[in-house]
Amino acid sequence: MKIELMDVLIMLAVILVLQVLAMFLIWLERRLLGLWQDRLGPNRVGPAGLLQPVADMIKIFFKEDWTPDFVDKKVFVLAPGIVVFTTLLSFAIIPFAPGVLIADMNIGILFFLAMSSLGAYSIILGGWASNNKYALLGAMRGASQMITYEVFMGLSILGVVMLSGSFSLKSIVLAQQDGWFIIPQFVGFVVFLVAGIAETHRLPFDIPEAESELIAGYHGEYSSMKFGLFFLGEYLGITLVSSLIVTLFFGGWLGPEFLPPIIWFVLKTMVFLLFFILLRAALPRPRYDQLLSYGWKILLPLTLINLMVTGALGLYFDKM
């Protein structure tokens, strides 16, 4: 495969845009939470506090990069990198617009699932290497939560794969020209959304960090940029899940002609980003065993039924 200048540019642009986006997501989240919680949020640095993430970045870079004596040093340093690395790699398969795509893999979805499984190592290794009981509890919770929700995440997408007949995200978007998959695959969408929140361990599923119980859980011992990477990973994760939801169920870049495809994609993704933030403002946190039994007892049967119905209908209409 020949790599052209254009591909390199797209790659660089995607990485750059994503990093900046993740930074400003932090600003957006804090401002929105402020709005919803009857307070201001950051509004001092730059217009409307827009430069707050920049200030935070500078702060976090210049903080002492402290590694406690009691940790397993190599793993401790490695862990925060994994989540950023795997999440960024996952973006390679997202078709942002026609032609704006890093790799059109025919196993695109499988690649994403593989990467998100690898991402779980970040939590497990980080919590394990910290040699801290709270971190360990967080890692244990995180591991079981992510393994559980990986199952439904995979299964919930399969309905879409059946309908479009392809694992490639580009083909999936193109298959939605006659109608978004949200309509035939509503159950799949709901399960994917729930699993996506659990995968990114955001409130209400922030059980590995559970501020009021485990203080910060698996990243309790991290400081400075190593903590920053976990933070970045979380926001990249939200962006990834949002853009996947858009691609799989809401027709990706497709939309009326008056706006360019990339804008449609960004707009749709923003809606889900806001939804993630709204969830955080609204919901309490279930207990960890409640989350797991909810997954195995409700979501698993639901996805299986969804798959069966999709398959049966598919067979029925193909025969006609």
Next chain:
Amino acid sequence: MLSELQNKFGKDRFLPEQTADLIPTYHIKPDLTYEVLSYLKTGVDRPFQMLYDLTAIDERNRSSDNINPTHPFTLVYHLISFDRNEDLRIKVDLEEDFPSQTTITGLWPMANWYEREVYDMFGITFTGHPHLRRILMPDSWSGHPLRKEHPARATEMDPFEYTDDYLMEQVDSYKFKPEEWGMKRQGKDGDYMFLNVGPQHPGTHGVLRLVLQLDGEDIVDIVPDIGFHHRGAEKMAERQSWHTFIPYTDRIDYLGGVMNNLPYVLAVEKLGGINVPDRAQVIRVMMCELFRIASHLVWYATFAQDIGQLSPVFYMFSDREKAFDIVSAICGARMHPNWFRIGGVAQDLPQGWQPMFQEFIKYLRKRLTEYDKMVLGNRIFQARTKGIGIYTKQEAIEWGVTGPGLRACGFEWDFRKKRPYSSYDQFDFEIPVAANGDCYDRALIRVEEMRQSLRIIEQCLNNMPEGPYKSDHPKATPPDKKHTMQDIETLITHFLNVSWGPVIPAGEAFVGVEATKGNNGYYLISDGGTAPYRARIRTPSFPHMQMVPYISKGYTVADLLVIIGSVDFVLADIDR
């Protein structure tokens, strides 16, 4: 009661004492304690089921002649019978300088902490106690603070040095050795994990340390380590005047504000025979209920946050701010208004106080309805709180639980209704009761209590009596100044009462009120001086905290945070 006891144990073994609060008080000898208490708990008809308080008095410095005990120490067992709605005080006269007494932990498991406190404060040992060690003071402390020979001020002690050795000693003393607490390191399937929650932890709401013995995430046992917030309020009472101790009471349950002043001033008024004018009584009720709302709002907010809800804490704290706006308009301060005085309140209500309350009542009613949907109605919230941390009415009484925690088990018991004080009998309100005694029910009760408090405030608003805000009794503080310029005798009394503080006649009185967290009681003993001879502060959070390990066993770490959130304690209320 006396004749019943005398019939059982012999005629001359009970020596009655007359107290100002009219609670039957009998002196007995140490060897009889266990039998008498056990008889009172199980033997009598309509028994005294709750050990409300257990404390001691160092009698060696008493200057009064009318009550002149010949023994150096007295143990006081304060029992409550809910069936009779009566109190009973059993005083045990101890002879030696460092006396010893048989434990009653077999009778009431909740005597455990109280006996430890008595040991810590007075050096009285309890034989047979499962784990007798200091509870409020650090292990390295020498002396027992509430003994009269123990200094009350730093200036009476040698200079304090903070050496490296001392530091290491302290660090070592906080190292957790499970064997010392009677815990095993290993269970059936492997090693237990010991998790240290606190003293710095967002879920403990203050400097509280809980050592958890965990099997996975399941709690096998918990050891609460308290005393980080101990400031010796009871010792301070002995060196303040009756009047100048009032600000210290504010800081016991620091969310309760003037609610803490109330039992103290009521007890002093009982001792001094001071009658409080109607207006002052209603002002007191109104401010207390306002503080009940403020305290419950903090609990509501932090409880929701413990369960992971981020937003309610902001809404509820700003509501509380609105309550504090009223408090500061009336009292000039927010959290520690120091507003009640012996015989009344500090000042009359300011002009225009009614509209502030009216606006607040209207506003909060609406908000509470909104919070019902946001918090109590939330299904995740319900899943986290229903069926968690259950105790029954019987267990609650056994462990000394009062307040919303008791009413959540279906026991309709509110001291405002059952033993009305400060004109509460004039008000029309309900006692919210729930049935299951789990975390959700405790939450429900508190939310409903806020509505009832609003009702009480509304009635105060509409029926505020006219008249003086302070008693004209000469011992009311600060004393009335009206006649001082005409009459030399009044001038002298006034001068003495202002400069030394009032002299309260010898005697003892106990008053307990339905405070924000449960029953808060002040047991004051005067030997006819300008300061309490002994001031015992019985706070609700202390027994509630003691019960936490008992009700948390078998639940997970996540549940523990919900349970301690639902118990609603304040660390200064535990440690005093």
